[in-house]
Every structure is written in structure tokens, then in C-alpha cells.
Amino acid sequence: MAGRVRNLLNRDGRYFARLVVPKELRPYMGGKTELRTALGPDYRTALKTLPGAVAALQHKIALGERRAIEAGERSITIGRYPLLPPQIASRDYRMRLAHDELIRAHYHQYAGFEVDYEKARRFRDGYSGKLSDDELERLVGEPIEEFKSLGNHTATKGSVEWRLIAQALCVSAYEAMSRQHERNDGDFKGEPSHPLLTTAQPAEDDRQPVSLKGLLTDYLDERAADGKGGEARKRWTPVFASLSKFIRHNDARKLTKQNVLDWKDASLKTLASKTVGDVYLASVRTVLKWAVNNDRLETNVAENVRIKVSKKQRSREQGFTLDEAVEVLKVARDHQPKHSANPQTREAPETTAAKRWSPILCAHTGARIAEITQLRKQDFRYENDVPVVRIRPDAGSVKAGNYRDVPLHQQLIDLGFMDFVNRAADGPLFYPASKKKDGTLPARTVAGRVSDWLQDKEVIPEGVSPSHGWRHRFKTVGREIGIADRTLDAIQGHAGRTSGDDYGDVTIAAKAAAIARLPRYEF
Structure with missing residues (x-):
């Protein structure tokens, strides 16, 4: 008899597919105790269409189960994302x-x-x-x-x-x-x-949207708990704003690979391919990968979206030659700010100090220019009569994320740099102290001013970065005089090349001995 067929219900000559809703799922399915689908009055037609109707009802119950799972009522197993x-x-x-x-x-x-x-x-x-x-x-x-x-x-x-x-x-x-x-x-x-x-209908999807910008925030917050990600927050936030604006929504679950491809092509019309590849696409890939690993998304649609950026052809070495380095240091030593009676156009004394000291500091430490311009008086100390500067992330930003101690070269002492530090007020040396901004932004601003100033002075040769030219030269000179690469890396904050580099420490004494071997600049 028809009434004995599983999941088939006869009511007054009309047939229905019927499933009972489990008690624990009823609060997540509008309080319903059962689900029905009308199959019509013909018994043979009802039998023929029953399996498909039951599958559709099972799908709805599976969606209710997912809502219960998301509410914490049941452990997550299979059936989280049911499809017909x-x-x-x-x-x-x-x-x-x-x-x-x-x-x-x-x-x-x-x-x-x-x-x-x-x-x-x-x-x-x-x-x-x-x-x-x-x-x-x-x-x-x-x-x-x-x-x-x-x-x-x-x-x-x-x-x-x-x-x-x-x-x-x-x-x-x-x-x-x-x-x-x-x-x-x-x-x-x-x-x-x-x-x-x-005729397949798009998969029903009643899960809550996953905010693209929210994923970025959560990823960066996790990084911040480990003392990292400060620089990424500033660089990546506008990237995710650009992506959301382009696709006209902020739901990461609706993001498709084609969306990312189209966004990439649109971005290339106004940005350099290196910026799009190394910042825009790389940041989205990283955050979506984190979201997948943390069960926030099912797939990383940006995983294979990349740009092949050809290496820039070089016609010369990347670092300063000795003559070029000396010329830059002479300009820095002789800098005198232009006189101005207007406080709005007058060069700040901290900027003047940055122009005079940051080139020679970069030359003798191999540090990044922003790591120099963010230095504070409290970052300097003496270890066994050796003056040492600690470059650390709490002063602003350190690319590797860790602090490092760098002994100062004797030429810096002879030029009076430590006297300058001792005379300075507590706080930053090269920009005015402010409670409203952390050290990263003003330090980068000053670093940019120094680079622009040197380029205006026409002492930066074509093909050389005003700041990174010193990092390349520091490594080159160090190798010429036989300093081990691991010691140079420890001074400059470069990551080790092998897992063996993580064993043991390059001590301040070892660094001081290496820096003492570096030649002076005669200017």
C-alpha cells in the first residue's frame, strides 16, 4: 500500500514527500516538526518523483543542522555545506x-x-x-x-x-x-x-557573509599578538578597500577567481606590476590562505593568481662606489638649512639632524633608512665601553620583526654623534615627538625627505637607491674584507640562509670586532 512507502504521505487522496525534523533542529528551522513537498494525486507519479523530493527535504534539514552547528549546538562533522x-x-x-x-x-x-x-x-x-x-x-x-x-x-x-x-x-x-x-x-x-x-539551481547558501576587511583585521590582530604585522596593516588596508570597491561587496565567500583576475587587470592600468604582484595579490593570497587554514573559508580563490614580474635589468652595481659614497657624505656633513623667518617653511631641527647623520649612520650600520630615522635617545647605550644602538620594532617598524643590537663605528664617535645623542631630549632624535602618531609614519616621512633632498642635490647616481644603496655597499665592503655573511646578516637584520644559521648567537663583541674592521670614509 502507498502508506507503507517510506517518506510518502497520503492525505485525502493527495501525496506528499514527508520528513520529520529532529527535535534538536526545530529551533533552527522555524519551529517546524516536519517538512512536506506536494507530489500530486497520481500514485505512480508520486512514486517516481519521491526520491528527488526526499533529497531536497534532506538538504533543507542539513541546512538546519549547519545553523545548529554554527550556533554551537552540535559538533561539526560532515554535511556542513549540503548540496543537492x-x-x-x-x-x-x-x-x-x-x-x-x-x-x-x-x-x-x-x-x-x-x-x-x-x-x-x-x-x-x-x-x-x-x-x-x-x-x-x-x-x-x-x-x-x-x-x-x-x-x-x-x-x-x-x-x-x-x-x-x-x-x-x-x-x-x-x-x-x-x-x-x-x-x-x-x-x-x-x-x-x-x-x-x-536546469541545476545555484547552491542554496544561507551562511552569514564573511567580511573581507574583517578577515584582514583578524589576521593582522593575530600577527600583532606576536609583535608583527604593523607595517602590513598600513600597506594592506587600502588594498582590501580597493578590492571591495572593485567587486562592489565585502563578502569573501562570494569572491571568485575571476573577480581577482579582473581586479588585477584593472589595477595594472594605474600601478606598477611589481606593486600589484608583490603587494596587492600577495596580501590577498596571504589573508585568504589564513582564512582557509582557520576554517573561515573553504577555498583560497587567489591562490594561483600571480604576475610574473621580470627582474629589472641593471647596468651597474646596486650599491654606492667609494667615490659616490664620499660625495653623499660630504653633502650631508655640509648641510645648512635655508634661513626662513616663517615657522611654517622653516626646516625643523630634527630634519636637519636627519640629513646630517642618517647617511653616515646607514653607511656604518647597513640599516634601512626608516630604521635610522625612527631612533630614539633611549635606543643607545654602552656595553663594555662600546656604544651600541638597539634597532627595535617598538620604535617604529623593523622589517624582520625582531630587535638587533649594532655597535657604532669609531668614525661616528669621532664625528661627535654620541655627543649629539647625549645632548638630545628624551624621545625621537629625527622627528618631533607626538602622542597622536606612532613612530612608523613620521620616521618614514623624514626618511622620504632625506632621500628626496639627496636626489635634488644630484649626488645619487642613476640605478642606485638613496637608502638601499648603503645596505648593498655595507654588504659588499664587508665581504671584501672577509667578514662572514652570517655576521653581516646579524648586523643588517637579514634572515639567515639555512636552518643552521638559527643556532648560536652573533654577539655584540663579534659584531663590534667586525665593524671595527670596516674602513673609514675620508671626506
Whole structure:
């Protein structure tokens, strides 16, 4: 009798698919105790449409289970992101075509292989219902389990839902093989013809949006807890604002690879390829990867979106030559600010000091210019009568994220630098103290002024960075006189090249001995 068919309900001559809602899920499904779908008055039609209707109702219950999971009511297992069989087939079809495109891009011989027509026939028999469960498992068992591991279904072999999924996957595989055959003949315009794929509804998605900007904030907050990420917060925040503005929403779950590709192309119209590749795309990849690792997103759609940036052709060495270095140091030593009666245009004494001292400090420490311009009086001390500067992140920003101690060269002492430090007020040496801004912004501002000033003086040769030219020269001179690379790296704040570099310490005494060997600049 009809009433004995599982999940089939007869009410006054009309048939319904019916599922009971588990008690623990009812608060997350509007208080409903059961779900029904009308199947009409004809018994044979009702039996034919019952499996699909039951699968749809099971999908709704799985969505209720997910809401319960997100509310903390149940442990997360499988079934987190349920899909109907046609939706699973649609995703499988797209994945197969994407794999086909990838193989064609890497192996040109691939297009010469013929389609396995016998296997195609088996897929056709599978979706027509001719195959047993065991035969279906051998044919599409692997993708069934893959989608199950992704949380798209909870079906077990032998159930109605399992067979519906298996038959749907036979459809997607058969249609994908048809596209492969067409592509071998150069036709890339083919579309699926089976109704299961052409009428598949987009996957229902009632999860809460995941804020792109919120992911960035959470990632940076986690980095900040480890004392890192301060510089990234300033550089990456406008990047994520740009991406959100371009795609016209802020939901990371709706972000697609095509969105990222289009954003990349649009950004390249106004920005250098290195900036787009190394800052824009790299930051989005990093944050989305973190989101995937922390179960905030399912996939990192930006993972393979990259720009191949050709290395800039160099026509000379990257560091200053000795003559060029001496010329820069002479200009710095002789700098006198222009007289101005207007306080608004008068050069601040801290800026004057930065212009006079930062070049020679860079020359003898190999430090980055912003690491110099952020220095404070309290960053200097004596160790066994050796003056030492501690370059540390709490003063502003340190690229490697860790502090480092650098002994001062005797030439700096002879020029009176420590006398200048001793006379200075507590706080920053090269910019006015402010409670409103941390040291990174003003230090970078002053560093930019020093670089612009030196370029205006026309003492910076083409192809050399006004600040990084000193870092290159420091390393070059150190190697010339036989200082070990590990010691130079420790002084300059470069990461070690091997895991062995992490063992032992390069002491202040070792650094002081190395710096004492560096030649003086005669200017």
C-alpha cells in the first residue's frame, strides 16, 4: 500500500514527500516538526518523483543542522555545506572542465588522445539507471567520497540519496567527456545538454557573509599578538578597500577567481606590476590562505593568481662606489638649512639632524633608512665601553620583526654623534615627538625627505637607491674584507640562509670586532 512507502504521505487522496525534523533542529528551522513537498494525486507519479523530493527535504534539514552547528549546538562533522545531487553534478562538471584546461595548458600532446568511448558508455548506463550500486561505486565512488569529505552530502552507499548522487555524477562525467571530444577538434563553445545540468539551481547558501576587511583585521590582530604585522596593516588596508570597491561587496565567500583576475587587470592600468604582484595579490593570497587554514573559508580563490614580474635589468652595481659614497657624505656633513623667518617653511631641527647623520649612520650600520630615522635617545647605550644602538620594532617598524643590537663605528664617535645623542631630549632624535602618531609614519616621512633632498642635490647616481644603496655597499665592503655573511646578516637584520644559521648567537663583541674592521670614509 502507498502508506507503507517510506517518506510518502497520503492525505485525502493527495501525496506528499514527508520528513520529520529532529527535535534538536526545530529551533533552527522555524519551529517546524516536519517538512512536506506536494507530489500530486497520481500514485505512480508520486512514486517516481519521491526520491528527488526526499533529497531536497534532506538538504533543507542539513541546512538546519549547519545553523545548529554554527550556533554551537552540535559538533561539526560532515554535511556542513549540503548540496543537492544536480548541484554536486554541476560542480563536478566545472571541475572536470577546469582540469581539462589545465592539462591542455601544460601538455600539448594531451589534445591528441582520443576519448575513452567505452568509459563514456558506462557513464551513460550509469545515469540511465542500468548499473548496480557496486558498479556505480567503481565508476564514480571516488568523487562521491570527495564531495562527502567536503561536507556536501552525508549519503551512504545503497541509500536513495547515494544513487541519485552517483547517477548525477555519471551525467557530469559523460558531459565533460563530450566537451573534451569537442575541444580536441578545436571547439571550445560546447555547453551541456542534459537537463540535470542545464536546469541545476545555484547552491542554496544561507551562511552569514564573511567580511573581507574583517578577515584582514583578524589576521593582522593575530600577527600583532606576536609583535608583527604593523607595517602590513598600513600597506594592506587600502588594498582590501580597493578590492571591495572593485567587486562592489565585502563578502569573501562570494569572491571568485575571476573577480581577482579582473581586479588585477584593472589595477595594472594605474600601478606598477611589481606593486600589484608583490603587494596587492600577495596580501590577498596571504589573508585568504589564513582564512582557509582557520576554517573561515573553504577555498583560497587567489591562490594561483600571480604576475610574473621580470627582474629589472641593471647596468651597474646596486650599491654606492667609494667615490659616490664620499660625495653623499660630504653633502650631508655640509648641510645648512635655508634661513626662513616663517615657522611654517622653516626646516625643523630634527630634519636637519636627519640629513646630517642618517647617511653616515646607514653607511656604518647597513640599516634601512626608516630604521635610522625612527631612533630614539633611549635606543643607545654602552656595553663594555662600546656604544651600541638597539634597532627595535617598538620604535617604529623593523622589517624582520625582531630587535638587533649594532655597535657604532669609531668614525661616528669621532664625528661627535654620541655627543649629539647625549645632548638630545628624551624621545625621537629625527622627528618631533607626538602622542597622536606612532613612530612608523613620521620616521618614514623624514626618511622620504632625506632621500628626496639627496636626489635634488644630484649626488645619487642613476640605478642606485638613496637608502638601499648603503645596505648593498655595507654588504659588499664587508665581504671584501672577509667578514662572514652570517655576521653581516646579524648586523643588517637579514634572515639567515639555512636552518643552521638559527643556532648560536652573533654577539655584540663579534659584531663590534667586525665593524671595527670596516674602513673609514675620508671626506
